[in-house]
Each structure stands twice: as structure tokens, then as C-alpha cells.
Amino acid sequence: MNNLVTLIVGLIFGFGLALAGMTHPQKVLGFLDIAGQWDPSLLFVLGGAVGVTVISFRFILKLKKPLLAPGFLLSNLHDIDKPLVVGSALFGIGWGISGYCPGPAIALFAAPNWELWVFFPALLLGYVLQRVWEVRRRPAVTTAPAVKLDSEPPACG
Amino acid sequence: MDTQTIINSLAGGLLIGSAASLLLWLNGRIAGISSIIANLLFSKSHLWPLLFALGIVGGAALFYALGGSTPTPRADFPAWLLALAAVLIGFGTAMAHGCTSGHGVCGLGRLSLRSLVATVTFLSVGLLTTFVVRHVFGVM
Numbered sequence: 082m083n084n085l086v087t088l089i090v091g092l093i094f095g096f097g098l099a100l101a102g103m104t105h106p107q108k109v110l111g112f113l114d115i116a117g118q119w120d121p122s123l124l125f126v127l128g129g130a131v132g133v134t135v136i137s138f139r140f141i142l143k144l145k146k147p148l149l150a151p152g153f154l155l156s157n158l159h160d161i162d163k164p165l166v167v168g169s170a171l172f173g174i175g176w177g178i179s180g181y182c183p184g185p186a187i188a189l190f191a192a193p194n195w196e197l198w199v200f201f202p203a204l205l206l207g208y209v210l211q212r213v214w215e216v217r218r219r220p221a222v223t224t225a226p227a228v229k230l231d232s233e234p235p236a237c238g
Numbered sequence: 239m240d241t242q243t244i245i246n247s248l249a250g251g252l253l254i255g256s257a258a259s260l261l262l263w264l265n266g267r268i269a270g271i272s273s274i275i276a277n278l279l280f281s282k283s284h285l286w287p288l289l290f291a292l293g294i295v296g297g298a299a300l301f302y303a304l305g306g307s308t309p310t311p312r313a314d315f316p317a318w319l320l321a322l323a324a325v326l327i328g329f330g331t332a333m334a335h336g337c338t339s340g341h342g343v344c345g346l347g348r349l350s351l352r353s354l355v356a357t358v359t360f361l362s363v364g365l366l367t368t369f370v371v372r373h374v375f376g377v378m
Binding site for chain 2: 086088092094096100102105113125128131137138141142155158159161164168174179183186190191201203205209212
């Protein structure tokens with residue numbers, strides 16, 4: 082049941098991304114390009130999405146547990162730290178160059194073109210490099226990460 | 239920006255928000271795409287991130303099958319620059335534990351200050367970067 086829910090929710094998410102125009106990197110760049118012919122329509126995407134979650138999450142998170150799972154898997158990170166700001170800035174640079182964020186990069190498999198074959202392997206390389214860097218930076222937790230991901234999922238993404 | 243664009247954008251946003259709400263309500267999970275990719279790569283539980291990713295591809299494919307316009311690849315965009323952007327996005331979202339969906343849609347939905355800082359950061363750096371790439375270096 083959980084698996085069916087995940088698949089259907091993914092379908093809704095992907096359909097929403099495509100309907101909103103988020104799968105067109107040039108449209109996203111048109112939104113980020115305020116000095117060009119600015120396309121503000123992505124404000125409606127973000128507004129619509131956050132408008133729903135701000136209201137629904139309030140009610141959902143008051144429940145004792147989710148309907149089909151033993152508990153909520155939420156991030157327990159609260160600090161405004163350097164990795165948060167530096168990581169988000171690096172993401173912003175990549176987003177501002179390419180017009181892709183991770184969701185639309187996955188959706189590109191639905192209408193593949195040359196950008197997918199360059200972008201997607203490099204995206205995965207980015208995750209691997211970050212993992213390597215993380216492990217090297219904190220050698221004490223070299224054995225922990227795989228387990229840690231399972232027990233306490235990273236915030237979000 | 240015509241009325242149809244506004245309607246599509248708003249409807250798309252509402253669907254994204256609804257999907258994130260359903261995943262939290264039913265499965266207790268945050269619909270964060272960068273953590274889904276990280277889980278696919280490094281976690282032992284491959285099934286749920288794989289199903290979610292397949293769903294995203296299927297949902298977009300459905301929209302295109304119903305006549306929605308597919309993305310047009312850029313003919314003159316340098317491949318090395320696209321690859322560099324992708325590495326930065328993978329590294330950065332893994333480091334910040336979230337991207338547009340996790341911090342932008344779900345984190346803001348939880349009224350998380352961390353996610354607000356992340357969203358303001360990637361949005362403002364994104365605006366600045368697009369300006370530099372397009373108007374200083376002239377890459378479109």
C-alpha cells in the first residue's frame with residue numbers, strides 16, 4: 082500500500098512539475114533573469130505549492146502518526162549552519178546556470194534530449210563527491226552514514 | 239504572461255503541494271527530491287525513492303502524452319557548463335540537505351527557519367548567477 086501511494090504521489094508531483102512549466106529549464110531561467118524579459122509565472126508555482134503545504138502540514142503534523150506508517154520521518158536539524166548556507170549557495174549557482182533543480186532533472190527522463198545525458202550523470206557525481214567530502218571531513222563517522230540515512234533521513238531535498 | 243500560463247502555473251503548484259501533503263499524511267515522508275536521489279545512491283532502502291522517481295517520470299510523461307509541450311534542448315549551451323552546474327547542484331543540495339522541493343515547498347510548509355534561509359539563499363544566488371551568465375558572459 083505504501084509503495085502504491087509513493088508511486089501515485091510521484092505521478093501527481095511529476096504531472097504538476099510539467100504542468101507548471103518547471104521541466105522547461107529556459108522557462109525557469111526566464112524567471113531567474115530579472116534583467117531580461119522577466120517571466121514571473123514561477124511565483125504562482127511556488128505560491129500554489131507552499132500555499133497548500135503551509136495549511137495542510139499544520140493539520141497533518143498534529144496527528145499522532147501518518148495514516149500508513151508508524152511515524153513521521155522529519156529532519157531533526159535546526160541550526161542555521163555553514164553547510165546549509167554554502168550548500169544552498171552552490172545549488173543556487175548551478176540552478177542559475179542551468180535552469181534545472183533535482184526534480185525537473187528526474188522528469189527529463191520523460192522527454193530525454195542531449196541535456197539529460199550530460200546533466201544527470203554529473204548530478205549524481207555531485208552527490209558522490211559531497212559524500213566523499215563529508216566522510217573525509219569527519220573521519221570519526223566513516224562507518225555511520227549508510228545507517229544514519231536509514232534511521233534519520235536527511236531533511237529534505 | 240497570459241491567463242493560461244497563470245492558470246497552469248498555479249494548478250501545477252497546487253498539484254506539487256498536494257503531492258507533498260499526501261506523502262506526509264499517508265507515508266510520513268517529506269517529498270524532497272535531493273534526499274530521494276541521495277537515498278537512491280546511498281541508502282539501503284532503494285524501493286521508495288525509486289518508486290517516487292518513477293512516478294515523477296510517469297507524471298511528466300503523462301502530461302506530454304496529453305499534448306503538453308516537451309522541453310526544447312538548447313543548441314548552443316556549452317555542455318561543460320551544464321555538467322559543472324549539475325555537479326554544483328548535486329554537491330550543494332546534498333550539503334544543505336534540501337533543494338527547491340525539500341526546503342522550498344516542504345520546509346516552508348513546516349515554517350522551518352532553516353528552510354527559509356536555504357530558500358532565500360538559493361533564490362538570490364540563482365538570480366545573481368543567471369544575471370552574470372546571461373548578461374555578463376552572454377551565454378543563453
